[in-house]
Amino acid sequence: MHDAAAPSRNFIQEIIDHDLETNRWGGRVHTRFPPEPNGYLHIGHAKSICLNYGLASQFKGLFNLRFDDTNPEKEEEEYVKSIIYDVGWLGAKWDDRLVFASDYFEKMYEFAVELIKKGKAYVCDLTPEQMSQYRGTATRPGRPSPNRDRGVDENLDLLARMRAGEFPDGSRTLRAKIDLASPNFNLRDPVMYRILHAEHHHARDKWCIYPMYDWAHGFEDSIEGITHSICTLEFENHRPLYDWFINVVNEGRTADGSGPWGKKIHHPQQIEFARLELTHTVMSKRKLLELVKGNHVKGWDDPRMPTISGLRRRGYTPESIRAFCADIGVAKFNSVIEIVRLENAIRDELNKTAPRRMAVLRPLKVVITNYPEGQTDQLDAVNNPEDASMGSRKVPFSRELYIERDDFREEPPKGYHRLAPGREIRFRWAFFIKCESFVKDPATGEVTELHCTYDPATRGGDAPDGRKVKATIHWVSAAHAIDAEVRLYDHLFSVPRPEDVADGVDYKTNLNANSLEVLPAAKLEPGLAGSSAGTRIQFERHGYFSVDPDSSAQRLVFNRTVSLRDTWAKVEKANAPK
């Protein structure tokens, strides 16, 4: 309907377009990512980071990394460090704007005093249980606290003494005086401060009263001059409260600062979007923590985890995660993205960038009976057919080799193109090879060795007589191969929506028992020796792999990032008897 070449914009970009046209913020765009340091970041946070940082860079604005650290009981320095690392790794830049909400506590306290003076806040002596009872229900309004009409001076004195540490945890709160009958519970005199004699990871022991998120958050954005406060859908109900707080502070304030209350403060615009959900995994910090604590995974950075650190260890690149986030879009609909979209993102990138190598994951020995003993041939192998500039390498060929067990079938099924008795196929970059016979372990019936012949005229992989083969398989020379451990990963959960369980059923029953398969004795081509942690390689015909930090000089460990598309596997699965 419109210009087909114009890229479509999401609803937030359209809001910003409009704000820029109407000069709402003087041409400024300033966003932020405001994590609470109470856990590791996951792919859902990546969506928010890409959104916020992406908007700032598209509109030539600014981006802050701000810790929303208002609850010392759940927060830790370890999380602060991991978050800073992960956000930077994803590619967001905040220059000198790494900030902590806890650095604004003094300013927030001044605002609280101002609210009391304006008759808009009071110290409440109700216990948590009482407060809950007083709050009312969806159909019944709340009742006023007995302390709701305390005088300004008494409130001021009590708040000062709360701050001074005179009262025990939980004994009093500071509450906003709003509307006990509001259908929005957030406006039924919400708590602004609670007493918490706890050491804070950033503010240390400076405070024993801590602001509630709802009281603090709007001011954090206001203080930093954030223009577009982007958050997830569940905060939509809170927006009226943030607006109320800022409006009350601005009551009596003026643009030029004349008058008793001083200058008006900035009033950011909050915009809510749907958080990311992915199939075959869970995204709540609580559940991820549970998986870690319950040893269902090996830590926050287990390659099966949807955490940024897990994805990084799995072999994902920042570019692929950004591409994924750009691909899925931004809207207000609670959608569930198929996890193949994430997998496609890394596959697409690695297809272009990852060098190809041969690796036999489940080795089957092959003897080339007409190849001289003790002889070695160095064959040329292309490093990446997608990118000629990546050149080629030499790979040793000799009389005894390994191939994939799955590349031989004693009785090949219909449509199977690989090795079988009497069949000729190609060894990648090497020769045409024909299977003449095989050896079976009489006890187990397992095929233990193949006897094959090669055609010397096909060196390099093409037959001078023009004959064709239907398959090309990978191989490694037995004498030259290096050993490695290979870890194959599958979805953490075996069903698309693990949290969709009947009442009383734990979502963990949907954990995929086969999400990790360890192959202890893979054989790799020798050039892979000494690969450093993080190196990304395509093992031909298998997938993309990345060197795990568990690797040592003696023994490499590879993680499978993602498999190649395998249409034959799909056909076999479809043909398998149910």
Added chain:
RNA sequence: UGGGGAUUAGUGUAAUGGUAGCACAACUGACUCUGGAUCAGUUAGUCGGGGUUCGAGUCCCUGAUCCCCAGCCA
């Protein structure tokens, strides 16, 4: 059952009163020294019911379904 949001192919996402498009998935076929990659094609959609209009995914009315909210969590 009070309030706040949402609903377009299997999954996402555009279309801002004027030809319902794109991506992923699925399925065909071509090509191929990775059963990879690539290329070409096919299937498939406006939550229901009314209304306004020359014309409705879009506006109005009405119903349904889903998500969020009664922490001194964020």
